[in-house]
Amino acid sequence: MSSENRPGEGGAESAPPEQLALIREAVRKAKAPKAKPRTWRGATLAKELPVARVLVDKGVLHLDRYFDYAVPEELDEAAQPGVRVRVRFGAGGRHVREGRREGGGLIDGFLVERVAESDYAGPLAALAQVVSPEPVLGPELLGLARAVADRYAGSLADVLQLAVPPRHARAEARELPDAPPPPPPPDPGTWRRYGRGPEFLASLASGGAPRAVWTALPGPQWAEEIARAVQATLASGRGALVVVPAGRSAARVDAALSAHLGEGQHAVLTADAGQERRYREWLAVRRGAVRAVVGTRAAMFAPVRDLGLVVMWDDGDASHSDDNAPFPHVREVLELRAARDKCGFLLGSWSCTVEAAQLVESGWALPLVAEREQVRSAAPLVRTVGDGDLARDEAARAARLPTLAWQVVREGLRHGPVLVQVPRRGYVPRMACVQCRTPARCRHCAGPLGAQDAGALRCAWCGRDEAAWHCPECGGFRLRAQVVGARRTAEELGRAFPAVPVRTSGREQVLDTVSEAPALVVSTPGAEPVAEGGYAAALLLDGWAMLGRPDLRAGEDALRRWIGAAALVRPQGAGGTVVVVAEPTLRPVQALVRWDPVGHAVRELAERAELGFPPVSRMAAVSGTPEALAGFLAAAELPRDAEVLGPVPMLVTEAGRPRQAGGPPPGEYWERALVRVPPGSGAALAAALKTAQAARMARGGSEPVRIRIDPPDIG
Known part of the structure; x- marks a missing residue:
């Protein structure tokens, strides 16, 4: 009989590739009857549910699945779903084709479930150890972690590292009381x-x-x-x-x-x-x-x-x-x-x-x-000082504080503490030429120069001191501050109000509270301490430094930081006053004056919708070297409605400069592309990027490619 006339074969070979693959898989399973799992060393297995499905602690996408292990009889009682285990990864079995039958290193993992059979016909490696009988990974947490991993194109193991804290044996041994009875409903x-x-x-x-x-x-x-x-x-x-x-x-x-x-x-x-x-x-x-x-x-x-x-x-x-x-x-x-x-x-x-x-x-x-x-009854009075006011104000040109701010500080100190918010910590974090405004850079690494204390310049990247700077553009030797830091501001205020204590709150030392006694409290955004009874007044300095950031969220972040500081000030009825040094016509400044953050967010959302930016759309940032990024984007099967923006160069991380989260390693040139999809296609985008990354890792791609779904900074 010719091959064309053999029963059941002609239709299969003419079927679509997907259907053909399913038929071949069914034939393979039929030819390989499932037997009770065996181990390499012939250990006695548990009588019931002798196969454990384990999530190994390997946060790589091409290994983001469960691996089957045999459950030895001596671990039968302790090896329950949710416990921490240790397994020999590379000891044989279907999960490590490149491994050896014997040997392999021990690695941590979570036992996800126990089943009766494995779909792998060969011998399985046995569980090496049950670390603790405490079932720390329940079904609800596992389902949540899987959903988070899928949404962010990540691995389940990486999510569980964030979700389950490290084990401490003494804490597990401690007895805990029963849950208390429910309390009564509260008064509103x-x-x-x-x-x-x-x-x-x-x-x-x-x-x-x-x-x-x-x-x-x-x-x-x-x-x-x-x-x-x-x-x-x-x-x-x-x-x-x-x-x-x-x-x-x-x-x-x-x-x-x-x-x-x-x-x-x-x-x-x-x-x-x-x-x-x-x-x-x-x-x-x-x-x-x-x-x-x-x-x-x-x-x-x-x-x-x-x-x-x-x-x-x-x-x-x-x-x-x-x-x-x-x-x-x-x-x-x-x-x-x-x-x-x-x-x-x-x-x-x-x-x-x-x-x-x-x-x-x-x-x-x-x-x-x-x-x-x-x-209106709960918020303080907000007043503004714009660029025009500063240009006409002799006091502002001499000491960086406009006359209105001086008056508000002097009046506020009669009734309690005054908060001064400064966008930067340190003394003078950034310097520039007085004549041409060219930023001052280090001769060794081109990092920004700043004044760490009076009269001394130091590079913010390599830490070298600079004693003989001159401007490479105009040859000038005089410097001015681009942004004055919190310590320099505290020093200036201390000279202006010599009888008033000055306290600082920032990265080195963050204060939780201050008393209601008159004092000047200089703080960076987010480090403002709470004053007993509220602050009498607040100054929000250098607003242009926050509004001028090249970022989509610059206005929103500036308003949030201003409101966070102003919310600590007494109500207007109790004399609370806030002075913001920023252009009054800008939308975030007007939202602060009206105390209308919701209106500002609604207008921002409408503009994002017109431009197709998040959160109206879903977006992913993909970064890497130009060659690796181009290859990744070419191989990824993105949704049809996906739009690739870029790639564009990323800021080069110089040697000696602290590496930014998600940024390139020191000395490497990277590019970044933004992939945008409309609402409803976010899950498909994450799945496509995750699949492409897993395939790339399985092929042994040496150059890293980083994926971040919904990046907080796309500026």
């Missing part, structure tokens, strides 16, 4: 200042899942209001999770929760708590001993039981975006949790980001705002 308190505030709390207390974007009124009440929302959720018998940007704000919410719930009724998950305490608190959450959690970024994965509410404070803070692959953002992760767990969602801030405005505009969340009369 200061939530009555918001139109739907009491209604929001009532919905949480009755078991509802309201979703809201909350524009908080200025003042310190935000932490207590979050605590009341948590108490309302716990009153319904469910759990609550609060994520804040820094340890200082976590401490404020911690104190508010202790006041409302009592001591020991909630867990605090912050990086500065220490490994043992953090793991102990995390275990208390996983075991259900506590159902309320407050923490910083990594707490977004906290395994809270019966989750009823997720809360995020100040989503515009850069600390909410993780700098480790796959770079998840707290806001997006909490949105995923709210959708997966069908729980309440509260996104709060004194300001408003365009992403928050989009949640409201799309109908996914409702606005939670106060009436304009309430806003």
Whole structure:
């Protein structure tokens, strides 16, 4: 019989390639009957479910899958789903084709599930060790981590490194009490200042899942209001999770929760708590001993039981975006949790980001705002000083402080402390030629020169001192400050007000609080301490330095930082005044004067929609050397509606300069391309980039290519 007439073969060979592959796979499985798994050393296996599916701790995309291992009889009881295990990676089996039958290094992993059979016909490597019988990876956390990995084109192992803290044996051995009984529903308190505030709390207390974007009124009440929302959720018998940007704000919410719930009724998950305490608190959450959690970024994965509410404070803070692959953002992760767990969602801030405005505009969340009369009574008076005012002001030219600022400081010091916000730390971080304004650069590495103390120039990249600088353009020898730092500002104010104490708060030393006594508090953005009773006044200096950044979010970030400082000032009725040194006609300045962050975000969102920029579209940043980037983009099967912008050169990282997150290694020239897709194609874009990266790694690509979904900075 000719091959064309053989029954069942002609149709298969003429079938499409996809169907042919399925037929061949079915034939292969039929010819290879599944047998009980064997190990290389012939170890006695567990009688039931002798195959363990393990996620190995290898954060590379082409190994982002489960690997089958045999369960020895002696590990049968301890090897339960969710526990940490150690396996010999490279010891044989289908998962390591390049490995050897014997040997291979031990590597950590998580046992995901136990099954009866493996679809691999050969012998399997056996589990080497069960590190701990504590099941730290439950089904809910595993599903969330997988969803985050898929959304950000990353590996599941990388997400779990962020989600599950390192083990501490002493913390596991400690007995934990049972969960406390639910507290009573709280009184609305200061939530009555918001139109739907009491209604929001009532919905949480009755078991509802309201979703809201909350524009908080200025003042310190935000932490207590979050605590009341948590108490309302716990009153319904469910759990609550609060994520804040820094340890200082976590401490404020911690104190508010202790006041409302009592001591020991909630867990605090912050990086500065220490490994043992953090793991102990995390275990208390996983075991259900506590159902309320407050923490910083990594707490977004906290395994809270019966989750009823997720809360995020100040989503515009850069600390909410993780700098480790796959770079998840707290806001997006909490949105995923709210959708997966069908729980309440509260996104709060004194300001408003365009992403928050989009949640409201799309109908996914409702606005939670106060009436304009309430806003005006709670906010301080905001006054502006523009470029024209500075040019006509002799005092401003002499000492960088306009006359209006001097008057406000002098009057404010009669009644309490005065806050001075400076965009940069240090003494004089950047210098330029007086005549031609050419930036002063180091002769050795071309890094920017700054004045670290009076009379001394030092390179910010290589640290070399420069004693004989002259301008390469005009030959001048005189320098001027481009941006004056916090320490130099404190020095100038100390000379201007010699009888007043001057305190600084910044990167080297961040103050939590200051007393209500008259003092000048000079701070960088985000490091402003809270004053008892509020500040009498505030100066927001060098506004052009924040507004002039070449970044899509420059205006939004400047407004958020200004409002964050101004919210610490007393209300206008109590004499609180804020002076911002920036051009009054600019949109962020006007939004600050009117105290209208929502209106500013709505207008920004409309402009983003016209231009097709995030968050209206989904975007990915792909960077690498020109050759590696070009090859990656050519091989990636992007969605049909994808648009590639660029590539464009990235800033070259010079030798001696600190490497930026996601940037090129020192001395390498990289390029970056932005890939943009319309709404609805974000998942397809992430899947395409992840597939292309996995294929590239499997082929042994030596030059790195970095992928970041929804990059925070596309300027």
